[in-house]
Amino acid sequence: MKNAGRKSGRSILVVLCAIFAATFIAGSDQPAVHVEPADNVGPRPVEEQTQKAVIRDYLQAWHSLSGALEQNRASLLDADFVGTARQKLADTIQEQTKLGIQTRYIDHAHDVKLVFYSPEGLSIQLVDTVDYDVQLLDQGKVQTTQHVRARYVAVLTPTEVQWKVRVFQAEPE
């Protein structure tokens, strides 16, 4: 009887732990995102809906980048990157594959500000101060993990259904 009680208590504990872990995972899966007001973006004001779409697509691009560089699969970039940005990332993946290297980019926080919206609405530029971790693996063995805080500049252009990242570049803070 005592054993049954202990077992059920243990089961409850396991379930609670699982719920806690699941909540933790679900809760921390998404990076913290802070968006600065887009009050001075040049020749064209940004509608709230446009701003939301741009930031959603930009954050999704980080997700794609992370998966692509970890799995060394350039095709994962196609949905969110275009032009020079896609080409440079694809070249990095090709080089990583050749060297047997993988990199894991885990973004924890973004502080995003739209800085330019072109008059005809065909490009939008943002700057993002990103906190992220980079883990380097060589032949599957972790070589180093570093925390990075960097300022990224991105230019996005519209496609049929979404914004895609055309320029993606970090600069010294």
Next chain:
Amino acid sequence: MKSILTLSLGTLILASMPLAMAQAGDLRLPKSIEAGAAFSIQSTGSGDATLYIVGPGQVLRRSVQLGETTSFAPGDLHNAGHYLVALAGPSSTQTGAFDVTAAHQPATLSFLAKPSRLPVDLHDGISGVVYVFDAFQNLVLQPAHVSFQLSGVAGTTQTRTILTQDGVAWTKMNSASKEGIAQFVARAGDVADTRVIQQVPGDPCGLRMNARPSGQRLALETEPVRDCSGNPVPDGTIVTFTEAYSGGEATVDVPLKRGVAKTEMPAYDGATISVAAGVVMGNEIRWEKR
């Protein structure tokens, strides 16, 4: 899964922090280099090691001897960005980071001019946006002067010089008062890019017609149709004649031919005839038999 990984990474970072900070001093790195420039990394210690330089834009790996200087040739690292450096030796890994910035010299411009065709005499009707890139297709984030020049067969040349902000410069220009082709040039340093803008006549201005009897009918003819700047409106533009008379209305659409529109309509006594082109109304004539 991602969070578990994040947690593990965080733990790893915390655990390795004092070691990394102590070792970072042993790895002599440039703080920042220009894209495509030669550079070197100095390490301490002895033995074989592997040097990694890692960023989203590029990765490099070299086998090195600890204690020696590793040199990188011009062009080895050409994509701007933030790079992590790891020197994995036999007993420990030294780490650091540095930045690669775009070359200051512009090499290509991404120049978007809109629209490619517009009416004459339109204030701020033409927009130009320029993104400035270096020879490695890095966005030049250092402020650079971009000059915009709009010139054509007629009108004065408009010139503006704008300082880039985060690699981009933009301007707006007026279309000329005379129709014709205009060259819209953007220039940064030694690089220039040109777009052609076609300036076409605007809407008709002061549209007028005359009427005269022609047998049992009325012959209607416009004066040469021009826009407000005096440019002839192109042939093919539709001019609409409308005749309202007791009990009915008749409409005739006529394309401009050699600058004028002509037609014939029934000569009803007391009829009112009006003329229009698009949304522009012309004069009205009331026809009465004498």
